[in-house]
Amino acid sequence: MNKNTHGLHTEHLDNGMRLETTYKDGIKYGRETYWYESGKKASEGFYENNELEGTLTYWYENGKKASAGFYEDNKLEGVLTAWNEEGLLESEQEYKNGILNGKSIFYEDGVRAAEYILNNGEISDNING
Numbered sequence: 001m002n003k004n005t006h007g008l009h010t011e012h013l014d015n016g017m018r019l020e021t022t023y024k025d026g027i028k029y030g031r032e033t034y035w036y037e038s039g040k041k042a043s044e045g046f047y048e049n050n051e052l053e054g055t056l057t058y059w060y061e062n063g064k065k066a067s068a069g070f071y072e073d074n075k076l077e078g079v080l081t082a083w084n085e086e087g088l089l090e091s092e093q094e095y096k097n098g099i100l101n102g103k104s105i106f107y108e109d110g111v112r113a114a115e116y117i118l119n120n121g122e123i124s125d126n127i128n129g
Helices: none
Strands: 007-012 018-024 027-035 041-048 054-059 065-072 078-083 089-096 099-108 111-119 122-128
Touching: none
Parallel strands: none
Antiparallel strands: 007 018, 018 027, 027 041, 041 054, 054 065, 065 078, 078 089, 089 099, 099 111, 111 122
């Protein structure tokens, strides 16, 4: 985008999806939303100065949430949660400064199946699994 781009910009992508991005002086600033060809929301996140800030959420085309995580300075911070297409919990993974750091819990059919502790992206303890 050129630095004069301001406000909501809509783009139709080759894969049939639609992208709506908010700009301030040519920089991503505000909501960015991808839409499936069907018109259902595919993802939504928020930007400040071209960097992800806040919650980024993805949805399956059936409308169920696929994943949600919080970004700070364009890096994952806190728990990234993922669900399957039926809406059952698949994983909860802790991030710090964009790196897996803390508990990673995995589920099968919504039931806890494995849990690990990670330190800077490396498994440091296998709690069960």
